[in-house]
Amino acid sequence: MDVSLQVSLLGELNQADKAIWALEDEAAARPRELRAREEALQEKKRAREAAEAGHAARDRERRAREKELLEVEARARRAEENADRVTNQAQYDASQREVQALRERADALGEEALALIDEVDALARGVAEARAAEGAAAAERDDLARTAAARLAAIDGELSGRRSERDRVAGEMDPAVLARYRRAVASPGARGGVTVCRDGVCQTCRRQVPPQILNEAEAFRALHACPSCGRLILNVLRPEAAGSPESA
Numbered sequence: 001m002d003v004s005l006q007v008s009l010l011g012e013l014n015q016a017d018k019a020i021w022a023l024e025d026e027a028a029a030r031p032r033e034l035r036a037r038e039e040a041l042q043e044k045k046r047a048r049e050a051a052e053a054g055h056a057a058r059d060r061e062r063r064a065r066e067k068e069l070l071e072v073e074a075r076a077r078r079a080e081e082n083a084d085r086v087t088n089q090a091q092y093d094a095s096q097r098e099v100q101a102l103r104e105r106a107d108a109l110g111e112e113a114l115a116l117i118d119e120v121d122a123l124a125r126g127v128a129e130a131r132a133a134e135g136a137a138a139a140e141r142d143d144l145a146r147t148a149a150a151r152l153a154a155i156d157g158e159l160s161g162r163r164s165e166r167d168r169v170a171g172e173m174d175p176a177v178l179a180r181y182r183r184a185v186a187s188p189g190a191r192g193g194v195t196v197c198r199d200g201v202c203q204t205c206r207r208q209v210p211p212q213i214l215n216e217a218e219a220f221r222a223l224h225a226c227p228s229c230g231r232l233i234l235n236v237l238r239p240e241a242a243g244s245p246e247s248a
């Protein structure tokens, strides 16, 4: 077996796989993003409905207060007219007290109605803001849905290209090497399948790799895996190869 060729093909295969995994992850993330955006929109919708309900309730209260004010004012006018028809001082005093009480009640109702008008105005501004926020959230959701659909279609195209590239490389590989790579990819914690060693250390799991393994891998005498993480060793970099002057 030409180990050097197999390692080179393994590198190509892994590049194609990494591109495929990234595309698959991206495709899987799109529905989650859309759901998050949809939930944000529903939250704005609930806030808008609550704002509208609060505004409507206060506005009903304002109308009731204004109606009561008109009734009290009408009663006060009738009481004043009746005052002309009294026949003695006691009736006159009683009539004056009634008029006075009704006027005071009307003043209080007038003030309450004015305060409610201010409150209803403020609530109406809140409703307008809540509607604008809901509209913005809906536009964001629609935008994302459109771009997500376009991106998913592009991902599909890229994926089929990458997959046929991967299949082509896999077809050129030694089946035993391919099987070892597939096992490394499938083993827990070894996703990626391959690694590079630098200065005797696996660059993925950061553990020391025995010198004999490094020597054989470097000379392409055998295809080795990192004993700690199980990833196949694609490349062995020495301090000299790293171009570090002080260690040369």
Ligand SMILES: [Zn+2]
Residues within 6 Å of the ligand: 195, 202, 203, 204, 205, 206, 207, 226, 227, 228, 229, 230, 231
């Ligand atoms: Zn390792």
